Amino acid sequence: MHSLMKYNIGIFQCPLCKSNLDVEEEYIICRENGHRFDIIDDIPIMFTEGGGEYADKIVIKVKKFYEENPFPNYDDTDNPSSLINKAEASVFAKLLNDGLPFNIKILEVGCGTGQLSNYLSLANRRVFGIDISLNSLFLANNFKRDNSLKNVSFYQMNLFKPIFKDESFDAIICNGVLHHTHEAYEGMNIITKLLKNRGFLIIGLYNRYGRLFTKLRKPIFRLTGNRLHVLDPYLSRTDLTDVKKNAWFLDQYHNPHETTHSFGEVLEWFSKSGIEFISSIPVFGNIAYLDEDYDIFLKKSSGSVFSRFITQIAMPFITNKEGGFFVMIGRKNS
Numbered sequence: 349m350h351s352l353m354k355y356n357i358g359i360f361q362c363p364l365c366k367s368n369l370d371v372e373e374e375y376i377i378c379r380e381n382g383h384r385f386d387i388i389d390d391i392p393i394m395f396t397e398g399g400g401e402y403a404d405k406i407v408i409k410v411k412k413f414y415e416e417n418p419f420p421n422y423d424d425t426d427n428p429s430s431l432i433n434k435a436e437a438s439v440f441a442k443l444l445n446d447g448l449p450f451n452i453k454i455l456e457v458g459c460g461t462g463q464l465s466n467y468l469s470l471a472n473r474r475v476f477g478i479d480i481s482l483n484s485l486f487l488a489n490n491f492k493r494d495n496s497l498k499n500v501s502f503y504q505m506n507l508f509k510p511i512f513k514d515e516s517f518d519a520i521i522c523n524g525v526l527h528h529t530h531e532a533y534e535g536m537n538i539i540t541k542l543l544k545n546r547g548f549l550i551i552g553l554y555n556r557y558g559r560l561f562t563k564l565r566k567p568i569f570r571l572t573g574n575r576l577h578v579l580d581p582y583l584s585r586t587d588l589t590d591v592k593k594n595a596w597f598l599d600q601y602h603n604p605h606e607t608t609h610s611f612g613e614v615l616e617w618f619s620k621s622g623i624e625f626i627s628s629i630p631v632f633g634n635i636a637y638l639d640e641d642y643d644i645f646l647k648k649s650s651g652s653v654f655s656r657f658i659t660q661i662a663m664p665f666i667t668n669k670e671g672g673f674f675v676m677i678g679r680k681n682s
């Protein structure tokens with residue numbers, strides 16, 4: 349049980365006192381102060397509060413929401429080959445899979461129901477998925493177990509109270525998570541510490557301008573009793589089950605806490621945290637460009653204030669179906 353954690357125990361720490369850990373059959377214990385964490389259904393329960401009163405208030409609210417509405421959820425028929433097909437249809441997951449080397453350690457922060465972690469582990473990488481929602485992690489772990497995936501493991505953790513030591517990972521992915529916390533920059537700063545020097549940071553956030561139509565649709569759904577789904581391009585898709593559409597609808601329109609951010613803001617965060625900008629989706633100054641040859645780990649220009657602005661105001665019209673989402677990739681230099 350928990351062989352991946354045992355095998356990599358050197359990268360783990362107690363989220364309360366940062367001391368080393370021992371993995372027992374049914375629990376995990378910290379060596380210095382005896383803090384004990386249960387293991388339920390193969391998932392170490394290592395979520396702790398302690399980020400401050402406001403931070404904890406948000407994390408409890410968001411946790412409750414995702415315990416009730418695991419995201420993005422699975423279809424009943426999902427298996428490794430359908431997981432690959434769906435992941436590759438999203439282009440982003442395929443670009444990650446194509447660009448990330450084998451035999452590296454990846455942390456997915458806020459992995460939700462674990463699709464990306466499970467997918468990336470198929471290519472012989474050690475993937476660690478963490479989330480605050482235990483119900484999401486159960487779904488992630490069921491998929492892993494049912495399909496005998498050996499290189500991925502899941503942990504309940506609050507990103508503000510890490511269970512990993514500094515400089516443990518070659519790549520950290522945090523997609524759609526930081527904007528559901530009390531302070532996205534502080535969250536990014538904390539997870540950046542877990543990255544090795546020259547490691548890649550991949551973060552996905554809601555864009556201030558790109559999210560315009562989603563914000564406009566919110567009151568319309570409220571006034572029409574959650575009808576008029578045809579207004580949301582994702583909800584109009586015919587290739588998705590109702591389970592997944594419902595998870596999307598709640599995530600987009602009933603989330604208890606979300607913030608939005610701009611390209612310039614994240615560039616500033618990167619520079620304050622010792623992260624070199626590498627690339628973005630959408631591409632600054634060329635929003636229409638994204639194909640399977642785009643190497644997201646190859647350094648691109650960060651554009652000008654003007655080109656970034658134009659890209660952002662075009663987002664609601666061109667990338668609207670992703671809910672105004674953008675991704676920025678950086679490399680740690682410290």
Ligand SMILES: C[S@@+](CC[C@H](N)C(=O)[O-])C[C@H]1O[C@@H](n2cnc3c(N)ncnc32)[C@H](O)[C@@H]1O
Binds near residue numbers: 414529
């Ligand atoms: C919109 S979902 C994104 C899930 C997945 N990354 C994806 O792209 O499909 C946001 C996830 O962030 C998790 N989350 C929110 N705040 C968190 C925190 N403080 N620490 C860890 N995970 C958090 C939620 O539980 C939820 O599963």
